[in-house]
Every structure is written in structure tokens, then in C-alpha cells.
Amino acid sequence: MDDLTTKKCVSCNARDMRPMTVEAAHSLIPQVQGWNLVTEDGMMKLQRTWKVKTFMKGMEFFKLVADVAEAEGHHPDLHLVAWNNVKIEIWTHAVGGLTENDFILAAKINRLDLHQLLSRKVGE
Numbered sequence: 595m596d597d598l599t600t601k602k603c604v605s606c607n608a609r610d611m612r613p614m615t616v617e618a619a620h621s622l623i624p625q626v627q628g629w630n631l632v633t634e635d636g637m638m639k640l641q642r643t644w645k646v647k648t649f650m651k652g653m654e655f656f657k658l659v660a661d662v663a664e665a666e667g668h669h670p671d672l673h674l675v676a677w678n679n680v681k682i683e684i685w686t687h688a689v690g691g692l693t694e695n696d697f698i699l700a701a702k703i704n705r706l707d708l709h710q711l712l713s714r715k716v717g718e
């Protein structure tokens with residue numbers, strides 16, 4: 595099985611990209627531990643939540659994720675809810691669903707060292 599973290603996101607050109615099937619998404623999900631498949635407005639997305647220690651650590655978390663996203667040219671939806679709940683959703687806007695890019699980004703986010711940022715309570 596190819597490690598997703600060794601791959602790079604490809605440019606999201608809606609012409610030749612299609613959202614993946616539910617079956618394909620289910621087959622990739624074991625490679626992105628902690629992420630869930632959700633369906634919103636008929637579109638599949640990847641979603642994961644974490645609890646951070648402080649609001650500012652939430653900001654630091656976003657910066658780390660933003661750097662990964664910029665390097666990949668693929669960008670997640672970032673939410674900081676009720677000051678300490680980070681929720682990240684990833685999907686390919688250009689195709690209205692999931693592509694391998696989303697799994698690559700999720701795998702690279704999973705590789706970040708978040709140790710100093712996370713609360714020890716629920717969410718990890």
C-alpha cells in the first residue's frame with residue numbers, strides 16, 4: 595500500500611477530476627487514523643476534531659496546518675469552535691467531493707507534532 599505521506603497533492607482541475615466513490619473512500623480511511631467520513635449536502639468530506647489547551651494554541655495549530663496546506667496547494671476548512679475545539683474538514687471544492695488529495699493532506703496533518711498544543715482530554 596502506498597504511503598499517502600510520500601505523495602503530493604495534484605492540481606485540482608475540475609475537468610479531469612471526479613469525486614471518489616463511497617467504496618473508494620472507505621478503502622482509504624484506515625490510512626488516515628482519527629479522521630471520519632461525513633456527508634454534508636450530499637458531499638463526502640473528511641472530518642477530524644481535536645481539543646487544544648488554549649485559544650492561542652489553536653492559532654498555532656492552524657498555522658502548522660496552513661503551512662502544510664500551502665506546500666500542497668490544497669486547503670482545508672478550519673474551524674475553532676468554543677475557543678478550544680479545533681475541527682478540520684477536508685474535501686475538494688473543485689469537484690464537490692473527495693479526491694486522493696484530501697487523504698494526502700489529512701495524512702500529512704496527522705504527521706504534525708501537536709503534542710504541546712493538545713489538551714489531554716477528549717478529542718485525541
Ligand SMILES: C[C@H](O)[C@H](O)[C@H]1CNC2=NC(N)=NC(=O)C2=N1
Pocket residue numbers: 604605606607667668669670684685686687688689
Ligand atoms: C488551482 C488550485 O489547485 C485550486 O484553486 C485549489 C486550491 N486549493 C483547494 N483546496 C481544496 N480543498 N479544494 C479545491 O478545490 C482547491 N482548489
